[in-house]
Amino acid sequence: MPKTNWKRNLYILMVCQFFVMAAMTMIIPFLPLYLQELGVTDPQSVSRWAGIIFGANFLTAFLFSPLWGKLADRHGRKLMLLRSGFGMAIVITLTGFATGPWSLLFLRLLNGSISGFIPAAITLISMTTPKERTGYALGMLQAGAVAGGICGPLFGGVLADLIGFRMVFYVTGLTILITAVAVLFFVKEDQQKKEEIVKTNTIEDFKKIVSTSPILSLFIVFFIVQCALIGINPLLSLYVQDLTTSQNVAFFAGLAMSVMGFANMSASPFLGKLSDKRGTQFVLLISLLFAAIITLPQAFVETYWQLLIFRFLLGLCLGGLLPSINSLIRHLAPEGMESRTFGYSNSFMYLGTMLGPIAGGWLTSVAGIRSLFIASSILLLINVLIVKYNVVPAMSKRNTSTSSKKKSVANL
Structure with a gap:
């Protein structure tokens, strides 16, 4: 194009x-x-x-x-x-x-x-x-x-x-x-030359896609991120109700969500540029780590305004999560199967979006609303480990291999 x-x-x-x-x-x-x-x-x-x-x-x-x-x-x-x-x-x-x-x-x-x-x-x-x-x-x-x-x-x-x-x-x-x-x-999309597409079923497509490391790890990271963060949203108004004596609970709950969204919107372009310069996998790792650290104190806040500050800081971290995951998937997707790769990625995202609130509601009924933030922080720390030990080494290896090939071609 x-x-x-x-x-x-x-x-x-x-x-x-x-x-x-x-x-x-x-x-x-x-x-x-x-x-x-x-x-x-x-x-x-x-x-x-x-x-x-x-x-x-x-x-x-x-x-x-x-x-x-x-x-x-x-x-x-x-x-x-x-x-x-x-x-x-x-x-x-x-x-x-x-x-x-x-x-x-x-x-x-x-x-x-x-x-x-x-x-x-x-x-x-x-x-x-x-x-x-x-x-x-x-x-x-x-x-x-x-x-x-x-x-x-x-x-x-x-x-x-x-x-x-x-x-x-x-x-x-x-x-x-x-x-x-x-x-x-x-919106314009170039009509690329059609090639003969071998008919495959859903399971065969999935096996071929996840055979490229670390795509499966990224799918799991996507699922956990949605579970950890979306699971809180439907119950946030109940937490706000505990922290404030105001009658306008709906307004304050909406403000807590909006301030996180505003921070996300502000940080996304900057973190996107940073990932292009420094490496998408490293931006993803740092964003996950800070998100885990910032989520945990929300379980122990005593006032609504403390919660609001932490939600804003969490929003800044979110700007480096989903764009980084999608960017890595784009780079790793097998040629000719890019949309199918995003299709499976979206399925993991939707599954996390569906199961997160269900699990969050159950956990809240058993252990209280504050436990939700502790569980979310733990899930995000698990993601940090997956990215650190699976995604970063795999991407570094791929980048090294690509650089070596370029040097070999240049020497020829």
Whole structure:
């Protein structure tokens, strides 16, 4: 691809990521309230249905992600963006017509099966960006998504009060439709020469991909990161409630999430550039180590403002996690199987996103909310060991081998 195109694609998809993430997170603040409007009145039933419906989206996303990765390798990454964008626009608009919890559950399952706009954008950018600028590009893309995640719940809460729950789904669908149209007309992907693709099944693809070290380790790191960090989010408001006497618990809980997102958005481009210069694996290692260290004291804070400071510092570390993992996967993916590699990576991510809150809820019920931060810190330290003893040595070995080959070619 011409070098002028990757920057245009990056900036367009960065804006698209913002609007898609903002649209998708607009519905989160009032999902339990929407269930009440659909006729679920018992508080325990509302909580149970809300948890099931929230997780349903990630269950089908986990199952279908490898399929979309395989199709992307065969038919192009832009096509997967369009499939996801137009598909989600239709399904989310239909969600505004739900008649009960079962129809809402079905639509959330359907949405998960066709979703994947953000992973598809990551794949396209990683494939069209020069390898030496991949860290920077993925950091910018992450910043756009995080910014949308910060603004979305705020927009959703305001719109729900002004126009009602159902209308928010229509606004969300329209927003995603507009971003899909923008991708259709403005994002460019070179039509690469088609080669004969050997038909393989999912298990064969997976075995071939993880045979490249340290891809499997990175998949596990991705899963643990999501478990450790996402597992806290649904229960954060309960912790804030314990730390403050204010009546505006929802506002303060939202602020604790937003300040972490703001720090993440600010740090991602800088850490992306740093990874391009110093080595992505080292940025990942240091970010994980600091995240583990900063997560632990959150279990022992006595005031809300202490928690807020640590959440901000944790957000700075997050800017070096997901972009670094995705950048390493891009460099390691077998040729011709890049999208399939990202597909399996996304499956591990979705699995962690689904299981993290479930495990977090169980642990909180057994050992209390503070134990959640201790467990999260331990999981992140396990990741540090995986990266230190598996990822860093493997990447150093690969880099040394690549340098030796270049020298041999130069001597010839």
